[in-house]
Amino acid sequence: MQWSSAQAVMAHLAAHSVRHLIDGELVGSESVDGIVNPSTGEVCANSPKASFEQFNEAVSAAVRAQKAWAATTVEDRRERLSAFADVLSEHAEELGALITLEQGRPFALGMGEIQRAATLLNAVIAIDLEDETLRGKGPEKVYVKYRPLGVVGAIAPWNVPIGLAVPKITHALYTGNAVVLKPSPYTPLATLRLGELAQHVFPPGVLNIVGGGNEIGEAMSTHPDIAKISFTGSIPTGRRVMAASAPHLKRLTLELGGNxxxxxxxxxxxxxxxxxxxxxxxxxxxxxxxxxxxxxxxxxxxxxxxxxxxxxxxxxxxxxxxxxxxxxxxxxxxxxxxxxxxxxxxxxxxxxxxxxxxxxxxxxxxxxxxxxxxxxxxxxxxxxxxxxxxxxxxxxxxxxxxxxxxxxxxxxxxxxxxxxxxxxxxxxxxxxxxxxxxxxxxxxxxxxPLVPFGGAKSSGIGHQFGLAGLRDFMQPAAIYVPT
The missing domain is CATH 3.40.309.10 (Aldehyde Dehydrogenase; Chain A, domain 2)
Structure with missing residues (x-):
């Protein structure tokens, strides 16, 4: 198929509607959002809008899958994520066309966003995840072991839909967490399609992608079974995420606005x-x-x-x-x-x-x-x-x-x-x-990808990329061993 026009992409979507990925299954919803093509200001496709029941099913699936996923070796997770990068590269034209339709950026740059995401993914999973020795001599050896947190709730923005969603997935899964990802309701098409492409790359429940609006983001921030939120967006919304997460003391990575x-x-x-x-x-x-x-x-x-x-x-x-x-x-x-x-x-x-x-x-x-x-x-x-x-x-x-x-x-x-x-x-x-x-x-x-990225002052909390970014998705535990 040629992805050379909005009409061609819209015809494809009319025949092959996007769906949520929940517990390894592709599912639709009774409620849909009309997605607007910013180049015309007109609705170009419909996208499923997850119910709270579907969102809770995705979280429960992630909880069930996470322990077994965490028990796999780093090399096993690296192989799965490398296969995920291959899927991105193989479908760069299709995903890039979906980004152009829903986000508006030129087609070549949409494809570039996908290819860049795959490159960053492969670079991140090449970073070694090892225990950190703090003291190797004397009467006591001390080292830090880094464990996964559990389930990560990821909320992606509309400006770079795949380019900012894939690092969240990569950091969380590589470090042994499971993921529930919500794309922006303005630009869900490419991300939901990515879930379909990843359906058989990961075990059921390890990666879940659900469409929806702010109400799903709020539910993610307050859900007791989600251990961490990774959010990219505006400072006001980041503050709301932080406040909603406070009762459960969720770990946070907030990449917020910049001036x-x-x-x-x-x-x-x-x-x-x-x-x-x-x-x-x-x-x-x-x-x-x-x-x-x-x-x-x-x-x-x-x-x-x-x-x-x-x-x-x-x-x-x-x-x-x-x-x-x-x-x-x-x-x-x-x-x-x-x-x-x-x-x-x-x-x-x-x-x-x-x-x-x-x-x-x-x-x-x-x-x-x-x-x-x-x-x-x-x-x-x-x-x-x-x-x-x-x-x-x-x-x-x-x-x-x-x-x-x-x-x-x-x-x-x-x-x-x-x-x-x-x-x-x-x-x-x-x-x-x-x-x-x-x-x-x-x-x-x-x-x-080897250098921590994050904001100072109101521009964010926590990091992505580099070893420091990966460790933001893990819990350190100091182990004291008599020698």
Missing amino acids: DAAIVRHDADVERIVPQLFAAAFVNSGQVCMAIKRLYVHESLHDRLASLLAEHAAKVVVGDGFDPKTQLGPVQNKAQFESVKAVLREVHAHPDARVLVGGHAREGAGYYIEPTIVAGLAEGTSLVDQETFGPVLPILSFTSDDEAVQRANASNFGLGASVWSEDIRSAEAIARRLVAGSVWINRHVGVD
């Missing part, structure tokens, strides 16, 4: 870095937590860089993700579309704002926002202080490194940051002062 600052020093090569800055700010139409959201540029470079960025943005093709010419797709859902438009209205009303390019929603069907570059604003405005999560970037001027660091850190966000400079030693000195979970030099966006 990442990038600092361009006086010695940066402006012409060279403009394409990189644009890509890091407008990736997925700005709908990436770790994208650049605030661009601080030294006053000596500000006007030149702003002009070049605006020229670059003006050439970018915005459109339907199935059109091979498209470089940026729509905002994913109507609520977010309206939120971005509200920010733009505030920008247009501000006396100091200078819209260098874009600044408007596109007329007609779909949730399209023009790539927008704004100069003249400062802290105290929504575009600078909050996470817009759309294709709108403010450029701010600074006079000294100390000023740039102070302003970048003056935020309750702390997911990522970057420094752009020809002087690597000076850039590193600045990077060490930035309060963020990840700080890049001369690049921005991207995770290394």
Whole structure:
């Protein structure tokens, strides 16, 4: 089958509807959600909406399966997960097309999301899970054994549906836990299809995927048999997850919003870095937590860089993700579309704002926002202080490194940051002062599967990736052995 158009994918879904994966079985629901194609603003498919009974069945299945899964060897789990990565790669075209239909990003990037997920999976399961020896000499040997927690409830977002769901599955299953995963109700199609593809990869109950809305997420946060929640989403929702989980003292990994600052020093090569800055700010139409959201540029470079960025943005093709010419797709859902438009209205009303390019929603069907570059604003405005999560970037001027660091850190966000400079030693000195979970030099966006990723301040709790990320899905136990 060719996955080259929305019509082809919709026809396929009409003939092969997606279902939940519960205890190794594919099941539907009496209730369904209409899934909207953001490129048209129209319903493109139906997705099953799990009842509370189905959700509870998924949790019970995970509880039953988890002990036997935990008793398998690390190598056994690694082999199963490697097979899961193969399934991802083999079905990258189909899953990528589903992402383009429901999320809006260009088809090539949708396939890239699947392939990247498979690559990260294989890298994570190559990490050794060994006991940690703290003291090997003297009258007593001390080591730490890491045990699985039990059942992990995973809640994935709509901006990168598979790319952010697969690491949750990988971390939980590799460390011996079972999983109940809930995709976003805006983008459940590719994730539910992934459950169907994984049906025979894992023993029944080890991986369960159920569709549904906020009510299922709330039930997950309060269920006594779920030991840990892994959530990616907004800060307000993360706080609600944390509060709901508190009575059972659930372990948490919360990867929340970002309002990442990038600092361009006086010695940066402006012409060279403009394409990189644009890509890091407008990736997925700005709908990436770790994208650049605030661009601080030294006053000596500000006007030149702003002009070049605006020229670059003006050439970018915005459109339907199935059109091979498209470089940026729509905002994913109507609520977010309206939120971005509200920010733009505030920008247009501000006396100091200078819209260098874009600044408007596109007329007609779909949730399209023009790539927008704004100069003249400062802290105290929504575009600078909050996470817009759309294709709108403010450029701010600074006079000294100390000023740039102070302003970048003056935020309750702390997911990522970057420094752009020809002087690597000076850039590193600045990077060490930035309060963020990840700080890049001369690049921005991207995770290394061997390096812990998480947020500082309100941008999150806990980590994924690296040994530290895996251990966040396990319970340490110190063992004292007389020698």
